[in-house]
C-alpha cells in the first residue's frame with residue numbers, strides 16, 4: 049500500500065501521483081493521511097485503484113472520478129463526486145451540498161446525511177444516502193437513482209427528468225413536476241440491488257418511489273411559474 | 274380625422290412611434306398564443322456600437338507604417354497567467370462557443386476547418402464536444418456550462434483550454450433552451466435526456482455559487498488537467514468592472530466578455546433586447562479592472578458581441594482587449610441568412626437577413642438544424658474555406674488600420690488612436706468626442 053501524507057507532500061503531488069496510475073498499475077491501494085479538509089483531493093482519477101482517505105475532505109473530493117474506488121473515513125465538503133463517470137465513492141460521515149452533482153455514472157454512498165442539492169442535475173450516477181437529504185435535492189435530475197433511507201427536505205426532485213428517487217422516510221415537499229409513483233416489482237428489484245451496493249440493510253418494500261410527471265417536458269404556458 | 278365632405282384638408286394618418294407596427298404585431302401574437310417569443314440571434318435594436326468610434330490615423334506627430342511592406346503582427350497568446358500550455362493564435366479573432374444541438378455537426382466541422390486554416394481557435398458549447406469539431410480544430414476551447422451536458426474528464430483532458438461559462442451577453446442571468454424539434458437521437462444521447470423533449474440549460478452552476486466557490490472549482494479543474502490548460506471565464510456584459518475583478522480573483526487566465534448584441538441560439542426576445550449592456554460600454558470597465566489589479570495583458574481579455582469586421586476588431590483592441598470572438602458573423606460567413614435561400618425564408622414567413630428562428634431547426638441554409646435533409650445543403654469544406662477567407666479579410670482590415678496608426682502589432686493600438694462620434698459613445702467608451710479632448714465623466718472634469 050502507498051501512503052501519502054497530503055499535508056507534507058501537497059495536493060499537486062498527490063493528484064499527479066494518482067493520475068500516473070494506469071490500468072495495469074501494481075500500486076493498486078493508496079492511503080491518504082492528513083487530508084485536513086483540503087479541496088480537490090483525488091480528482092480526475094482514471095484507473096482501477098483503491099484510495100482510502102483518512103479524515104475529512106473539502107470541496108469536490110473525487111470529482112470526475114472514473115474507475116477508482118474512494119473511501120472517505122470522515123465527512124466531505126461540497127460537490128463530492130461531482131460529475132463522476134464510473135467507480136465508487138463511499139463516505140463514512142456526512143456530505144455537504146451538491147453531493148454527486150451532474151454525476152454521469154458510478155456509485156456514491158453516503159453513510160451519514162447529505163445536505164441540500166444532493167444529486168442536482170445527476171446524469172446517470174447512483175447515490176445511496178443512509179441518512180437524510182436536504183432541500184432541492186435531485187433538482188433537474190436527468191437519470192440515475194437516488195436512494196434516501198431517511199427523510200428528504202423541501203422541493204425534492206424539482207424539474208425532474210428521468211432520474212428515479214426512492215425515499216424511505218418523509219418528504220417535506222415535492223418540487224415542481226415531481227410526483228409519487230407506483231413501486232412495481234421491477235423497481236423493487238432495482239432498489240434491492242442499490243441497497244446492497246450501498247451497504248444498507250433497509251428493506252426495499254419500506255420505500256416510496258418518486259419521479260417526473262413529465263408535464264414540463266415541452267413548454268406549456270399553463271405550467272410556467 | 275376630419276370629415277372630407279366639407280372639402281377641408283385631412284390630417285395624415287400617423288403611425289405611433291410608441292405603438293409601431295412591429296410592437297402591435299407582437300401584442301397580437303402574444304394575445305393569440307399566450308407564449309413569449311423565443312428566437313436566436315442578438316439584440317436587433319440600435320445601440321451605441323463600434324460604428325460610433327473612429328480612428329484618427331497618422332499625422333505629423335504619429336507616422337504610419339507602410340501598407341503590406343512593414344510588419345504588423347497579429348499573434349496573441351492566451352493563458353499566460355497559470356497554464357503550463359498557453360494557447361498561441363496567429364490572429365486575435367476567435368470563434369465563440371456555439372452549441373452542437375443549436376448547430377449541426379457539419380457546421381461545427383466547418384468552424385473547425387476555417388478557424389484552423391486561419392490559425393485561430395474554436396469553442397464547443399452547450400451539449401458537449403463533438404468529434405467533428407475536435408477532429409477539425411487545431412485549438413479547441415471546451416465550455417464548462419451550468420447544464421454540464423456532455424461534460425466528461427476525457428474531453429477536458431483533450432481540449433486546449435477550458436471556458437467556464439457564467440453568462441452570455443444575449444442573456445446575462447438566463448439559462449438556455451433547445452426545443453424538442455431539434456433533439457435528434459445524437460443530441461439526446463450526448464445530453465443524457467429523452468429524445469424530443471425541450472431541453473433547458475440551467476442558469477446557475479449546480480455545484481458552486483459565488484467567487485469563493487468558483488476559485489475552488491478552478492482549482493479542481495486545474496488539478497484534473499494537471500495545470501496545463503488555460504482557464505477562461507465567460508461573463509455577459511452586466512457589471513464588467515466587478516465581474517472582471519472577481520474572475521481574476523477566482524483565478525482566471527482569460528476573461529471573456531460578451532456584450533448584449535451577442536448572439537444566442539434561443540432565448541426570449543424580451544431578454545435579448547432588454548438585459549445587459551452594449552459591448553462598447555463594457556470594454557473599458559473590464560480593462561480598468563485589470564489595470565487596477567495590475568493584470569492587464571497578464572490576464573487576457575476576449576470581447577464579443579456584434580463584431581463584424583476588421584475595424585471592430587481594431588477598435589476593441591485599441592480599447593484594451595487582447596482578442597475578440599465572433600458567433601453570428603461566423604455563421605453568416607458559413608452561409609446563414611444568405612439571400613440565395615430567399616424563397617425558403619419567405620416560405621417560413623421571413624426574409625434573408627431577418628431569419629432568427631434557429632431553435633426551430635428548419636434553417637434553409639442547413640446550419641442551425643439537425644434535419645438530415647437540410648444538413649445536406651451545407652458543405653463543411655466549402656464552409657470552412659469561406660470562414661477562413663472572412664477571418665483573413667478581418668485581419669487584413671485590422672492591420673490596415675493599425676499601420677495607419679503607426680502600430681507594428683495590433684496590440685499596440687490604444688485609446689488615444691480613437692475618437693467618438695456621439696456623446697453616448699464617448700461616455701460609454703471613455704473616448705473623447707470628435708473635435709474635443711473631453712468625454713462625459715472624464716476625471717478632472719465636473720460635467
Ligand SMILES: Cc1cc2nc3c(=O)[nH]c(=O)nc-3n(C[C@H](O)[C@H](O)[C@H](O)COP(=O)(O)O)c2cc1C
Pocket residue numbers: 313314315369370371372375376397398399416438440441442507531534535536537538577578579580598599600601602631641
Ligand atoms: C447559434 C449560437 C449558439 C450559441 N451557443 C452558445 C453556447 O452554447 N454557449 C455560450 O457560451 N455561448 C453561446 N453563444 C454565444 C456566443 O458564444 C457568443 O457569445 C456570441 O455569439 C457573440 O456575439 P456575436 O454573435 O455578435 O458575435 C451562441 C451563439 C449563437 C449565435
